[in-house]
Amino acid sequence: MCISDSRFSGPDQRSFREFCRILESLIHFEFHRKLEMLKDCYAPFNPDADTRWIYSYSVEEKKRLQKKLVEAFTAVLDAANFQKITKADLEEALKEESLFKIRLRVDFQDFEEVIFYRRGESTKQETLVKFFGLKKEPVTFTNYERVAIYFKFKEAHYFKAKKQKNLYFTPGSTIIKLFQNVPKADLEMLFPNSEVRMKTIDKLIIGIPAAVSGIAVVATKLGASIILIASVVSFWFGFSEKEIEIEQQHLIALAVGLATLGGFLFRQINKFKNRKIKFMKALSENLYFKNLDNNAGVFHHIIDAAEEEEFKEAVLAYYFLLTEGRSLTKTELDDTVESWFENKHNCRINFEIEDALDKLERWELVSRDGNVIRSKTLNDAKHQLDTIWDNFFSYPESKELRQDVRCRHA
Numbered sequence: 001m002c003i004s005d006s007r008f009s010g011p012d013q014r015s016f017r018e019f020c021r022i023l024e025s026l027i028h029f030e031f032h033r034k035l036e037m038l039k040d041c042y043a044p045f046n047p048d049a050d051t052r053w054i055y056s057y058s059v060e061e062k063k064r065l066q067k068k069l070v071e072a073f074t075a076v077l078d079a080a081n082f083q084k085i086t087k088a089d090l091e092e093a094l095k096e097e098s099l100f101k102i103r104l105r106v107d108f109q110d111f112e113e114v115i116f117y118r119r120g121e122s123t124k125q126e127t128l129v130k131f132f133g134l135k136k137e138p139v140t141f142t143n144y145e146r147v148a149i150y151f152k153f154k155e156a157h158y159f160k161a162k163k164q165k166n167l168y169f170t171p172g173s174t175i176i177k178l179f180q181n182v183p184k185a186d187l188e189m190l191f192p193n194s195e196v197r198m199k200t201i202d203k204l205i206i207g208i209p210a211a212v213s214g215i216a217v218v219a220t221k222l223g224a225s226i227i228l229i230a231s232v233v234s235f236w237f238g239f240s241e242k243e244i245e246i247e248q249q250h251l252i253a254l255a256v257g258l259a260t261l262g263g264f265l266f267r268q269i270n271k272f273k274n275r276k277i278k279f280m281k282a283l284s285e286n287l288y289f290k291n292l293d294n295n296a297g298v299f300h301h302i303i304d305a306a307e308e309e310e311f312k313e314a315v316l317a318y319y320f321l322l323t324e325g326r327s328l329t330k331t332e333l334d335d336t337v338e339s340w341f342e343n344k345h346n347c348r349i350n351f352e353i354e355d356a357l358d359k360l361e362r363w364e365l366v367s368r369d370g371n372v373i374r375s376k377t378l379n380d381a382k383h384q385l386d387t388i389w390d391n392f393f394s395y396p397e398s399k400e401l402r403q404d405v406r407c408r409h410a
Helices: 010-045 059-079 087-095 156-161 184-190 200-221 223-236 248-290 296-323 330-345 353-362 378-390 396-409
Strands: 103-105 111-130 135-153 174-183 195-197 291-294 366-369 372-375
Touching (some): 059 111, 059 174, 059 296, 087 184, 174 184, 174 296, 248 291, 296 378, 330 353, 353 366
Antiparallel strands (some): 366 372
């Protein structure tokens, strides 16, 4: 997009591409180290690990790694321009009407820690079909293009005290997931312990026909038998002096009536179960197509997104400082980038100007003179990046990296 902006000549285009390749490689190398750290911190908690650990972690070590994992994971999410979903945001979302006609119940007490992050908030519209297709209603809702979640379950003693059996998760485990295109009102479906509950309308759809049918069955099949049994009971307790004789045909009628009632109750229970299975199927289908990644795989996805965002921010800031032909203030640079996106690409963004300048200053590609920011020339910037790349292993953080490499080789 920058090159197609036609501000570069042919040779400058080649130099700018080379500059971008070196910059991209540096950012990738830095984030590779963060990826390895995330994987190492998550290793004791990873439910999908396909390796055998001969090292036993103490409780203190696990707590330390868990804390380090949360800090590193949230830092990478911030770098990838994800925003935290606060507890207030989550409570507001749970109160909204679900788009999938599913009512879910979530027990928040099952978790020791819950972290929600989202990226790409937009407003969408869908048409909901109601009253068996007789009514179609357009609904406008808030949609999150990406949602990253982190769950830490409580330990086994909590679920033992709760007397909860048939757990489909491991107590004390840590689950990390990434989803796409999640309506704000349906965030509760992302919880691993969500349970399907019927709405009032669903209970009425099952309950009213069942009640009417039940009364009809009792009246037609058990009416005479109920009267007979009531008479016998009345005679036994002295409320009536008329002796009642129970004959074989009475017993047969009673057995047939009870069998009919039993069959009716069995059918109603099956209707309830089938409707619940239908809701669970709808829930699983939605999650199937919205799930992007799980556990350690989420790290690769988020690291890649963070690399892209860091690279784009740095390139955009440097490009406009280089091509504007004058020194810019931070506010002017921010407005220039945002106006370029809005006017040329019909896209409104909030450019992370501070993040972009922090990176450029760290690599010494720009300089500040008070409130004024100046960029190095393209050739000087390329030379600076070449120097950084060539001397990368002389940096303090790279000494740690070399030590890590030696340990892995050993």
